[in-house]
Structures are given as structure tokens and as C-alpha cells.
Amino acid sequence: MRMRRLAGKEVKFGAISLIVAISLVLTACSSGNNGQTSSAAGASSSPGASTAAGASSGAELTKITQVTNWFAQPEHGGQYAALAKGYYKDAGLDMTIQPGGPGVSATQIVASGQAEFGMGQADEILLARQNGIPLVAVAAIFQKNPQGVMFHKGKLKDLSELNGHKMYVGSGSAFWEYLKKAYKLDQVQEMKYTGSLANFVAEPDSATQIYVTSEPYTMQQQGVDVDYFLNYDLGYKQYGNILFTTEDYLKKHPDIVKAYVEASVKGWNYYKDNSDEINKVLQETNPDLKLEAMAYGAKAEEPLIFGGDAETNGVGFMSKDIWEGLQKQLVDLGILKKAEPIDDVYTNEFLPVK
Secondary structure, eight states: OOHHHHHSTBBTTTOOOHHHHHHOOOOOOOOOSTTOOOOOBSOOOOOOOSOOOOGGGTOOOEEEEEEOSSSSOGGGHHHHHHHHTTHHHHTTEEEEEEOOOTTOOHHHHHHTTSOSEEEEOHHHHHHHHHTTOOEEEEEEEESSOOEEEEEETTSOSSGGGGTTSEEEEOTTOHHHHHHHHHTTOOSOEEEEOOSOOHHHHHOTTOEEEEETTTHHHHHHHTTOOEEEEETTTTTOOOOEEEEEEEHHHHHHOHHHHHHHHHHHHHHHHHHHHHHHHHHHHHHHHOTTOOHHHHHHHHHHHHHHHHSTTHHHHOTBOOOHHHHHHHHHHHHHTTSSSSOOOGGGTBOOTTSOOO
């Protein structure tokens, strides 16, 4: 399937390893499709120091780079739509999208100034800040994170029934630490998640971490009946594919941040109704992607992106309650040492008015 999923979606998944929390090295890979590879959408550009002026004014475009959390895929559809349809250019931005992948940390790249914007999970943002990397979330693409737990159909009615069985999961994954505590999973045999679903398929009583936008499709293609729980619905409520920048960049270039966020949201609204068109663009960047799999992913992710608070407040909206709830869970688990003022962590200021 994809070493990526855990290693991306995967490691994206297990987005926050306890080891990472201690070592200060955040590996923000994520998202992706079955072990696929991809080329970058344009060469990396140096941080832009000019202001976004809008293409119509004739002013020089501001060069900026955004790093996604895995190779190009439907979970990044709106970003690529904004690039392909010229929304970034219209906003005065000369945009480069740098795909993530194994060992690529959007957190570190943005923190070092090699890119202005990155993409990651909500818990990664909180952990980065604790580790001295002052990131700020400026939009949440997924209202509900697509991370989940997949099992063979009919085997589980409640997650607590997983006791006594195998669970394939990334070491130290924050979501798993939460689930173990919340559902008293003290008798689960934890198995290392490698990105392969072979063992899961061969073991009808086992479960595995997944992204609900991709692995169920893989199983469907193999004729394996499965079901899944969404981690968000199990109580680990975190946003997914957060767009972020640094506190310093936000303070110095609020106009560029606003232009970036508005163009990205416009791209996502376009992708919602034109995913077939943009999926072909994604495939050009990542040839290993299959159009059928992307069509599945685009449909599966739609309610996670455009539902919830996004229905009334628009794509990217973030709730203080969700951020505070996640922060409290991580503090209770000992992953975060303390709760900082949550208003420093995120802002809806740059989202377009709906």
C-alpha cells in the first residue's frame, strides 16, 4: 500500500511520535498513495520578501514555496487547483509546491526559512511550538482528520473489542496513545506498521491504522471486506492538513499570508466540483497515482473537508474548542508539558469572508 501512509499518511499518521516529541525532531511526512513516488511541482524558490500585489496590477510576483505532507494526491487537490487555475498568480504569488515524502519535514523546512508555508497535522503544530518552533496554523483543510483504524468487516462493534488482538500502528503515535487510554486497550498486541497491508489481510482479527481516503479503496480492489473507525469520531478530534507558517513570517508579511490562504481556499472550492480535472494535474506530478483511486479519495474526503464548521464558515475554519480539546488531550497524555495560550497557535484572520 504505501509506506507512505504511515510513513506519510502514516508517518503523517503517526504524525507525532513520542520520540519525536522528546527529540525535537518533527517528521511531518504524510498523506500519500500506496508507496508512490512523485516529482516536485516546480523548483524550490527562496523566501519572498516582497508584498503580494496581485497580477492585475502589473507588479512583480512574490516567490513563495509551500511544502505538502506527502507526494501529490487528492488530499492536496485544492493546493494544486489553485496553482493550475492561476489563483496564486492572480493573488500576486509565484508559487512552488514542494511535495513531501519519507524523511521530509515540512516543519523543519519552514522553520529554517527554506519555505514560507507548510502542511501538517494539528498535533504536530502544538508539539512544534513546545519544541521551540513557533508555527501558526492559518487554515485547516480537513475539519475531520482522515486518520482511522481499519478492521475486517463485522469483527468490531466498539474499539474496546480490539483487546486480545493485533493492531498495526506506528511507534509512539499520539492518536494511538489517546485511544489506548480512552478505550482501556491494555491487552492489544501492538505490531509495527510498515505501510504494507499484507499481514492485516492475512489476519482476520487484526486492525491497522489507515487514512480513510485510501486504504479502504485498496482493500476494495483486493476483494477484502473492511470497515473502519475515524479517529476523530473516536474522540481524538484534530484537524488535518493544516496550512501553517511561522510567527515571524506572519508578522512581517500578513498580506502575503492572506493572499496565500485566500487563493488556497479558492482552489479547494474549485476542486470540490472539478476533482476529475485536477486529478489529472496531480497525476502529471505523481505518475504512480491512478485516476480511479483518486476519484475514490476525492469523494471520501469531501465531507471531511466541506462538512462540519466549514459548512457555515467556509473551508479552512478552525474552532477554539477543537484546538483546546486536542491540547488538553496531549497534556493529559504527557506528550505536551503544558498548555500555552491557544490563541497563539492558530488564527482565522486570513480566511476569506464567507
